[in-house]
Amino acid sequence: METKEKTMNKEIKDEKASEVVIEEQGFEPIPEDTLISVEEAVVDKSKIEIAAFIPFNSKLVLIDKVIDVTLTKNESGMLERDYATGDLALKCNLVVNYTNISLEGVSIVDAYDAMCQNGILNYVLFEIDKSELDFIEKTLYANTQEKILLNNSLEAIINRGIENLVSKIPDEKGMLKTIKALKGLDTSKMEWLDSITEALKGVKDKTTENTEEETVL
Numbered sequence: 001m002e003t004k005e006k007t008m009n010k011e012i013k014d015e016k017a018s019e020v021v022i023e024e025q026g027f028e029p030i031p032e033d034t035l036i037s038v039e040e041a042v043v044d045k046s047k048i049e050i051a052a053f054i055p056f057n058s059k060l061v062l063i064d065k066v067i068d069v070t071l072t073k074n075e076s077g078m079l080e081r082d083y084a085t086g087d088l089a090l091k092c093n094l095v096v097n098y099t100n101i102s103l104e105g106v107s108i109v110d111a112y113d114a115m116c117q118n119g120i121l122n123y124v125l126f127e128i129d130k131s132e133l134d135f136i137e138k139t140l141y142a143n144t145q146e147k148i149l150l151n152n153s154l155e156a157i158i159n160r161g162i163e164n165l166v167s168k169i170p171d172e173k174g175m176l177k178t179i180k181a182l183k184g185l186d187t188s189k190m191e192w193l194d195s196i197t198e199a200l201k202g203v204k205d206k207t208t209e210n211t212e213e214e215t216v217l
Helices: 004-017 038-043 056-070 083-098 108-117 120-127 130-152 154-168 172-183 191-216
Strands: 071-073 079-081
Touching: 038 108, 038 120, 056 071, 056 083, 056 130, 071 130, 079 130, 083 108, 083 120, 083 130, 108 120
Parallel strands: none
Antiparallel strands: 071 079
């Protein structure tokens, strides 16, 4: 019997994993009457149909989807990679795009566990053309690294800081309000401001005298 904590953790994982699978399947739409569930695939692997390849654009869509759910931003705006979700996203998308196994309406985490436990994932990955997997894995890695490097670069961090500062600059109405407030200040009561002003004036006068003496010499 699952504890409340385990149930909550499972719900959180399912909620995040619900964004993993994309709907597009194969080079040509697989007829609905040939789609099978994970349970059917476990019972009879001979029912699994595996596409030799999928179009270039479909592979790019798959890769982008995996990156979207793999990378998350922390409180500082830096990108971080969630390896566990990335592995789940990649393998489930491969199943959906290259086979007639449907994951619609099921818990993605449960389906993933069932396919791992019963050897479905290994079977599918073994049957998919190696060149297809190589392209997807290499492009996925390169595009992920590029996004992380661009987002986490010093230039990007500085730009985000500037944008944050600019966003805090008051609008015209706010500026007028600030100016009005400054005009209403009674500077005669600011003894500390007068002291600083006199001190700075003394330093300036002393500097001028030294300059004049050096000129005469």
